[in-house]
């Protein structure tokens with residue numbers, strides 16, 4: 106985020122704190138609970154959002170050097186991502202061209218050759234078939250025609266995007282739009298390093314996982330003993346960027362800005378930007394790094410999903426502690442063992458998502474499964490929820506959820 110925009114966002118947060126106001130969606134909307142349970146809808150979402158739409162697969166640092174690879178099994182297509190010897194990001198269908206066995210089972214690492222476990226056909230990081238045992242007995246094939254099936258890719262603004270369909274295409278600038286692309290460019294995610302990650306299989310629809318990142322109205326209740334120690338609940342900024350959005354959450358440390366000269370104001374000290382990249386990605390740059398959460402639907406059950414959470418550390422924090430948000434305990438940790446400390450902070454934050462947010466999400470799913478609530482309500486102070494769901498609906502060809510006046514809800 107450019108510094109001027111950081112100042113604007115911080116001033117809006119301070120004025121909302123001082124006036125006791127919050128962002129206002131202009132009304133409330135009712136969301137049908139069957140959007141979390143309907144089998145046909147879940148199938149269309151999987152096909153349109155996850156099978157026919159570009160996907161964020163990770164950050165540049167997930168493939169830190171030539172020969173680096175990782176695998177991804179959360180989409181219908183098993184994927185092998187590599188950085189080839191020329192430094193280019195590539196992605197392939199992780200399926201052997203002989204008889205289809207998954208070639209690479211390891212999660213990530215560095216390899217010059219990917220060897221299929223079934224009959225040991227081998228492929229290089231460019232996907233070329235470079236060896237098959239007993240070639241003379243197997244029979245003659247044109248090896249250059251039987252490389253791994255390549256998927257469209259683009260690496261930009263430190264992001265790794267793919268299209269899960271070999272005949273699809275990826276244009277990151279077109280996907281993000283000019284304003285959001287410019288904002289991501291300013292974060293310099295390309296200089297970040299991978300710190301770690303986790304994955305959670307949760308009994309809730311993937312959209313309920315996204316929903317929990319869509320408001321801070323719940324902070325003083327659900328997170329009263331955790332995040333509410335650092336965040337000011339129910340105060341935020343909110344902006345849309347086409348299909349995507351940006352929230353800025355308000356940290357209690359924002360009050361330090363009142364004493365600081367404006368040229369030192371820092372949005373990651375005063376708040377936490379939370380970007381949503383349609384359809385399933387949450388990107389949260391912090392004072393020391395970045396959290397990325399991706400939610401994937403279960404193939405068989407609309408009431409289940411997998412969240413993949415990844416932690417990254419900023420280039421200037423990877424080797425030095427630097428400043429933080431003013432919390433003494435964290436400062437001490439950062440100064441003594443930066444990477445271990447950052448990893449512990451990241452795991453702690455992820456655990457809050459798992460043990461608090463996603464517990465509520467699974468609870469919402471249980472009531473949705475019962476079919477007894479026809480709708481849930483999105484408040485005026487929850488504008489991201491309005492935008493998520495009307496964006497999904499538009500992409501599915503459904504009418505938007507209307508803003509309601511109180512009289513019509515009686």
Ligand code: FES
Pocket residue numbers: 201202203204205206221222223224225226
């Ligand atoms: S299926 Fe891969 S080598 Fe036979």
Ligand SMILES: [Fe+2]
Pocket residue numbers: 317323328462
């Ligand atoms: Fe939360």
